[in-house]
Amino acid sequence: MSPLAQNLVLALAWVFLTGDFSLLGVLFGALLGFVSLSFGQRAPVRTRYARAVLGSLRLLGIFLWELVLSNVQLARDVLRLKLPFHPQLLRLDVGDLGRTQVVLLANLISLTPGTITVDAESDGSALLVHTLYAADPPAVQARMRRLADLILSASGERPRRRPAEDGP
Structure with missing residues (x-):
């Protein structure tokens, strides 16, 4: 069991x-x-299960915080006279996630106001995300990548270290 x-x-x-x-x-x-x-x-089972439980709690807490922040930001921006939106389509690499993890990430992104997952690569290596707040695309991608890493933690896996991306 x-x-x-x-x-x-x-x-x-x-x-x-x-x-x-x-x-x-x-x-x-x-x-x-x-x-x-x-x-x-046994130690290996215990550590993986503990990581999964603690990772799930952390994912839930951080996602709820992001959800509240994005709701407040979108509500505030809609009430302004001049809309501060910078809409853009962004590509998010998710090659290190499994199919179920990609679906969960896509749904979490779509639940957050101001962003929606538009498409996924057929091989599951990337998501195409539309966001209203893309004034700084690498920062937006980093926030979405953080959710992907939290999903990996919630699965009991350790997020893989990726080399730092070169700037423009």
Whole structure:
């Protein structure tokens, strides 16, 4: 049984034993299950599972923060008399991601106001993204690449180091 399934079973057991069916009870059971599995698993399994859980929490937190910031920025800019948009199509290299990870990244990008994933390469090596805020394209690509690295972390993998890109 995978560590995730074990953690879910432990969380459900905690909920049924305590009779606390609230969200807080489930989260506390999941935390207890995570801690108990961390001490009981072999080292390679433990570190990959721990990286995946912590990476998932980090991805969720950072994405929610980016979502709030982009909503506020777009709302503020729409209310201005002069629109400060710099629309552009950007290519984002995602060759190091799996198919499911590319789909997740494309959806996270599209959920963020001001950006939408327009197309993907047939081999899954790149995404074509339209953004309203491309005054500094490398900075926008770096923010999207950060999401890709967080998705890798949430999968329990370590993001691969890429050589620094040369500027224009």
